[in-house]
Amino acid sequence: MDYQAVLEEVADAVAPQIGRGQAAGYIPALAAVDLGGFGMALADVDGSVTGVGDWQVPFSVQSISKAFGLALVLAQDGENLWGRVGREPSGTPFNSLVQLEYENGIPRNPFINAGALVVTDRLQSLTGDASTTMLDFLRAESGNPQVSFDPAVASSESDHGDRNAALAHFMASYGNLDNPVQTVLDHYFRQCSIAMSCRDLALAGSFLARHGLATDGSRLLPAREAKRINAVMLTCGTYDAAGDFAYRVGLPGKSGVGGGILAVVPGRCTLCVWSPGLDMRGNSVAGVAALDAFTSLTDWSVF
Ligand code: GLN
Secondary structure, three states: OOHHHHHHHHHHHHHHHOOOOEOOOOOHHHHOOOOOOOEEEEEEOOOOEEEEEOOOOOEEOHHHHHHHHHHHHHHHHHHHHHHOOOOOOOOOOOOOOHHHHHOOOOOOOOOOHHHHHHHHHHHHHHHOOHHHHHHHHHHHHHOOOOOEOOHHHHHHHHHOOHHHHHHHHHHHHOOOOOOOHHHHHHHHHHHHHOEEOHHHHHHHOHHHHOOOEOOOOOEOOOHHHHHHHHHHHHHHOOHHHHHHHHHHOOOOEEEOOOOEEEEEEOOOEEEEEEOOOEOOOOOEHHHHHHHHHHHHHHOOOOO
16 A cells, blocks of 8 residues: 555645644643644554654654553553553543542443543652653654753643642542552652654554554553453543544544544554644544544455
């Protein structure tokens, strides 16, 4: 397949959507971003990467980091995590508090904020430095040593992080955090602040399309664990829009409020699309449209 031609066709098809939606205003450092950006990259399982638009421009990965955190914990700790976090869609916004009390401090899944905080807590216990472990992993898998934290975004989120702090304290009250709340929050904000391009993210997520094999050919995860991460991305990766995302796109996907979405075509490729205008559920308007157009053009959904 001529990937470049397909991506150009996708970019043309979604041009009217670019600039629609809103930036993530609750994180002031992200609120000022220009809504006109759009990029898309495709990393083939053979390691080659193709892109269109702003595909080499770094943006804030935000919740896309949650997929990598889950992978790192499953790689190091097997299935133990699932006693502390579920794997059902929440049907509630990514930062919602309501379910946590009904469900005794056990988050519905690892991709809502509460669940990601538990994953970060576990990675911190396993490694002693959760966010640097993730950064090192992302640099290695993307092949880009320039990938970095954005301290301005991390501190902006921390300064306005009352809701995440509430989630973390609430879970601590149920004994579902092993590290101090502030430590977990600091590492969580740092991992969310990592700046990467569509190119970097498509490459870094390749292990999900390669059934658990890292870019150097070593095994990061057993194939069954890669399958499970993809399954949780499909059912929970876009929060309370996961049903609609599966309906329109038909691929495992993980979005972030920086406007990026990482999607996986198992056995073939990973895709990353970025455009900062978000819909009401925090997913990129043009990003979802682009993935919808991609699977319509190629017939490469998992269904
Ligand atoms: N850092 C963001 C938060 O915790 C991530 C949310 C997201 O990307 N959906 O609110």
